[in-house]
Amino acid sequence: MKSFFKIFLASLLAFFVLCLILFFIFVGVITGLTSSEKVTTGAKAVLVLDLGRNYPEIGVENPLSRFSDKEDGDVPSLYDVLRMIRHAKTDTAVKGIYIKCGSNANGMGASQEIRNALADFKTTGKFIYAYGDVITQGGYAVGNIADRIYCNPKGGVDWRGYAVQLAFLKGLLQKLEIEPQIFYAGKFKSATEPFRETQMTDANRLQLSVMLGDFYGRLLQQTAETRKLDTATLHQYANEYKIQYAADAVTYKLIDGLKYDDEVKNEIAAKLGGVKLDKINFITLQKYAKAVDFKRDGKEKIAVIYAQGDIIDGKGDRDMIGSITYRDLFRKARLDNNIKAIVVRINSGGGSALASENMWRELTLARKGGKPVVVSFGDVAASGAYYLSCNADSIFAQTNTITGSIGVFTMLPNLEKFFNNKLGVTFDGVKTAPQADMLVATKPLTPAQRTYLQNSVDSIYLTFKQRVAEGRKKEVSYIDSIGQGRVWSGSRALQLGLVDRLGGLDDAIACAARMAKISDYRLREYPETHNLLDMILGKYENDNTQSAIQKELGEDGMRTYQTMKRVKQMVGVTQARIPFDMSIQ
Structure with missing residues (x-):
């Protein structure tokens, strides 16, 4: 017993010393971070x-x-x-x-x-x-x-002018004997084209040609203004590859x-x-x-909520708009009486339709509660991103913002022949109801199941149009005429009534302040910056993983990797999303 107490006390002392050492290390780290020399701009x-x-x-x-x-x-x-x-x-x-x-x-x-x-x-x-x-x-x-x-x-x-090139996977899927079972609403809804076509449809070619023309026209106009040339001459330089x-x-x-x-x-x-x-x-x-201190300071508060990446159900991460995370952020700003207005800055090609609906609900409640809601569009704010934004008091976009894409789709791959003929794998099972295995990816859908999924997509598309019609004060028939999954440039969206003004985040914030009737204000920005403790505990290790993957794969490889991740997210989930890989060169 005596030796036991000796060992126990020795172990306890060692544990205490270890905790003390770790404590002083932690204090040293904090002190080092907070007591660093003041950075100065310097002269000239x-x-x-x-x-x-x-x-x-x-x-x-x-x-x-x-x-x-x-x-x-x-x-x-x-x-x-x-x-x-x-x-x-x-x-x-x-x-x-x-x-x-x-x-x-x-x-x-x-x-x-x-x-x-x-x-x-x-x-x-x-x-x-x-x-x-x-x-x-x-x-x-x-x-x-x-x-x-x-x-x-x-x-x-x-x-050389602008160009867009899309990859089509239909031929690959045929070789692998994978059947992409696709259901969509909107003739311009081209997000599923890579799986069902070998080249652009006429509708997709039209929408991309018009949008790219808008972007190119803006480049010519701005270059002409700064370089004291005319747009026709600049266009000729590109056409003739001067x-x-x-x-x-x-x-x-x-x-x-x-x-x-x-x-x-x-x-x-x-x-x-x-x-x-x-x-x-x-x-x-x-x-x-x-x-320098470049951030505004004032008495009142305006919430600015940044949302970037794919829209998904659940919590998401820093580069994804998780419906639970952002629903809670919108709700927090809505219920905080110290916050006088809400500005949402969004840069997203969309994603889960249900996630967009849940976030739309919170912003709508904020607006009904008398709190101004203003949305600022970044590079892209289309499909599901437009869905959650459409009921704002005011929407700002850049001339070159990709927006619109009011349409819906879902897909479920049938991998039965791929597993059977390529891998020699077969499947069997039991079920308690005729439709219990409807979303299983190892068998073809029945005609009745196909009808059900198409009806579901059509129903969500109707809801989408109704939400936009209500928010933009238009008829559903008009929204359908400019919807159908079609993407627009920000300048066209203004003409069509999908956005209210051309401008950036500063313009949106100024608008929100005017609507809230305040002039002395500061910004409360969300999501909050990652703190030191989170970093030490590895809460954001996914950021490091993402960086490592990008470093290994390179830009093109990373784009392919992200595409495959998005495809996985699409399976069996009704999507409001633009074409997932559209790089303008």
């Missing part, structure tokens, strides 16, 4: 805007990045980027902006908002320079707002000259009053965010 600063980085609707803050000189762990949100550019406009320490415009990882709607912010910055007389070794069309669409835009002498400027080499871009006045990186920076140094090249105070967005 030049804000660096790297378009090659994607600025998501929901930013990422990594407190552990303070332990290293690298800032890659922090990713400012798109709205943070816009607010920083706006703050820099009146910040006497910032003399100009340097745009890295070789590539652009941001969508067309986000790019338009960034470009608008830069155009506003220019009104102060501060300079904007843009540079890229090879400048893509996406990079050029934003970079051409600069006072001077340069390209590497051995690089190039892409000016811009083949970097020098051609200078000859045809798309850029201001050919320079190497050091030459551009020497010119910036001269602008700053003879500063040496290696002494230019370039400041990244990540550093600038820590150096």
